[in-house]
Amino acid sequence: MTQYKPKVKALNPQILNEMQMILQKNQLNTICEAAACPNRAECYARKSATFMILGNVCTRACSFCNVQTGKGESVDLYEPQHLANAIQELSLEYVVITSVDRDDLADGGAGHFNACVKAIKEQNPTVKIELLTPDFKYNEDALDVIVKSGVDKLAHNQETVRRLSKSVRPQSDYERSLKVLKYYASNAKVRVKSSLMVGLGERKEELYTSMQELLDVGVSELTLGQYLQPSPKHHKVEKYFDTNFFEDIKAEAFSMGFTAVASGILVRSSYFAEELGR
Template sequence: MVVVVDTISNPLRPRHPEKVNRPDSTSPPKPNWIRVRAPNTPGYAETRNIVRANGLHTVCEEAGCPNIGECWDKRHATFMIMGDTCTRACAFCNVKTGLPNPLDASEPEHLAEATAKLGLSHVVITSVDRDDLADGGAEHFAKTIRAIRARCPSTTIEVLTPDFLRKEGALETVVAAKPDVFNHNLETVPSNYLTVRPGARYFHSIRLLQRVKELDPSIFTKSGIMVGLGEERNEVLQLMDDLRSANVDFMTIGQYLQPSKKHHPVIRFVTPEEFKSYETIGKTKGFLMVSASPLTRSSHHAGDDFVRLRAARAAEGC
């Protein structure tokens, strides 16, 4: 049994990744399979202009996603609601930490407008952690889902939510708005939580995903992790079993990349062959889909993945 110790004394007190006790901060050199092209295409510029015109934030920019050039060239963006400042400071994340501004009541409508202008058939909405809000921002998620439904009724909606830790009724609010996919990332194996994700609780996240299925079995559930943070292979396989025990449909596994020298170092670069092995094993464990590769991210190819998810469910007759 893995025991995750609660270390939160004040969830709003900024934590500084550079002060977290971790291994030597030197990362190994990047292998050739991590290389990506620079974001300089006309499609990228058009997507950026639409995001800017509507005053929106994207996790693509704020978290320094390596796939931004590819995705924005195809007019795909993952919107980050509730501001650009997080109340937590996970050791892997490049989003800034502090006390956020009040919510923008017009944001749901602006996001729906951007979804329409980009012509998105599938939209992914994530957020910073908002431990300062009574519901963790759950109602803002629900308003955003409803605004997109009203403006773009044929667009499918995927949410990538925080854990809503200690926010009673928050999860139920989001599920009641009926997103097509509910994603909540575990990020890493439980033994790494105290150094990598100190504000979160592993088994709370597992239970949150399980609860989504209990509330609405029609919603696809999804979760992802990064590897290269010092985890052992058997820990990844146990995590897969934990997700399947919560009836999670889709798992993503990608390589952790260190955003800066103050963040947790990359312990090692996992080979493409190992990613392929994880994908194969995950499918044997019963996931409808597993996406595992060095550059896999939660929202990478999310629209195409959703089409495959529906097909996989139909093939199983459930």
Template sequence: MRHRWEDRPVAPPPDGRPTEYLPFRQEKGAHGRPAWLKARVPDGPGYRDIRQTMRGLSLHTVCEEARCPNIGECWNNRTATFMILGNVCTRSCGFCAVLTGKPQGLDLEEPKRVAHAAKEMGLKHAVITSVNRDELPDGGASVFAATIREIRKAIPGCAVEVLTPDFKGDRDAIKTVIDAKPDTFNHNIETVPRLYPAVRPQAKYERSLEVLRYAKELDPDVLTKSGFMVGLGEVEEEIHQTMRDLREHGVDILTIGQYLRPTENHLPMARYYEPREFALLRRYALDVLGFKHVESGPLVRSSYHAHEQTEEARRGALGARA
């Protein structure tokens, strides 16, 4: 059973201002969604084909489980993020729509089905993520590695991006994934450190930074990537410090998006950020901090334009070496 957000401790902002969380009734009334925050109702031939493929192979996508607002656009562009290791998570993050509970078993044939689906869909860039499986000795790292290898076997030349849990900081688990040679290693920081007790109660900010640093240390050629949400009550300096921390830990690609409350039982939203604010954050990340690629906008999610992100970051890396 997911804990209600009222039970989550939230430290005050560093400047002493009161926390900006709004009650759910205000969010639906006076603070309704602004005009720029609209996504199309998912439909179209690509969307229907991918949905049929996923159901036929008993696969899950984070696009559906996390209620991504870009599902229609991405699926019609033949891009989907496979969610391996089932659809029940062992953690209870305050922002996430994925089910929390006790996972049942482990499907060792899943990597082959994911590769088969990716081939049927004609993917050139496959994104693999998972729920947290803290009850497994390696957190599911071996299944990530097997999935990468099966995709490589089924679709030579296909780029593979992984979005992993923190594996409780287990270096052997991180190495297992990196040794399978993903093109992009993504682990999301999700929010500023002050908000971790409410947003990611079973995670640690410094541990997530270390996961990213160690992945880059193991393979300097892998693109590392992370992302976070705004609108949870953070202040500007906290955002900038989080961005600096990520860059100092070797992160190449950054994604920044608006937090949208999945249900009344999830953390309430503090406010909507305007498009110009996302543009300013992107400029700071690129011009001041030197990230290789940044996606920043109200509907941006971790895998949004993932193929384009990787290509641009690779071009930037090659240019820097020339």
């Protein structure tokens, strides 16, 4: 298969400035900026973003991720209201909220997720909310808070196949992520989504196995995208795949039983999240 790097849209300075002004005014972070997402130009043009709560410093150090790692920052108790204000100002109809890992907090930040959902729903009752959560170390009390938060969709990313998981996500656990997704699917009356990257060195049969394992625990929606190395210090890209590969894997995912699939070179877990599964 031809090795090549995908083309990424250039950021429109005016759109970028407008979005950043709203984020700065409300003291908010987005994973779009923190992880240097290649889709920022397209999403910002739609006035869409994935908000990242609980600071922009992660207590874990995944080899694929561009988010800063270190000691968790103090929790901003005003963040839920700031988030609700920004969503209203942007006239958003669908919101994805994720966070850095906060292993330093007793509940992993689950209570703060819940507070954000409540603040948003109180101010913007028609907004649909998707939570893309950490694994909370499979703390069932924390997971219960998430399940009962009143969200419209739950997601947790598996990221890669079992064999590569420990090198890609050294402080996470492949089996634990499956348990989190199963807990969501078994206890929440909403659809559950997960995401996988390709190009990290996985074999095709391993990818299919991971897809089946996600289905087996109750995941119904899947996103698949090409891993892009944020910097030389991050995990190496072992292979670039073309659009035909992503079309084939999408067809296979549907045939396996997933009800909604987004698959493409620049697809990320929250890419056009408002359209997936409609």
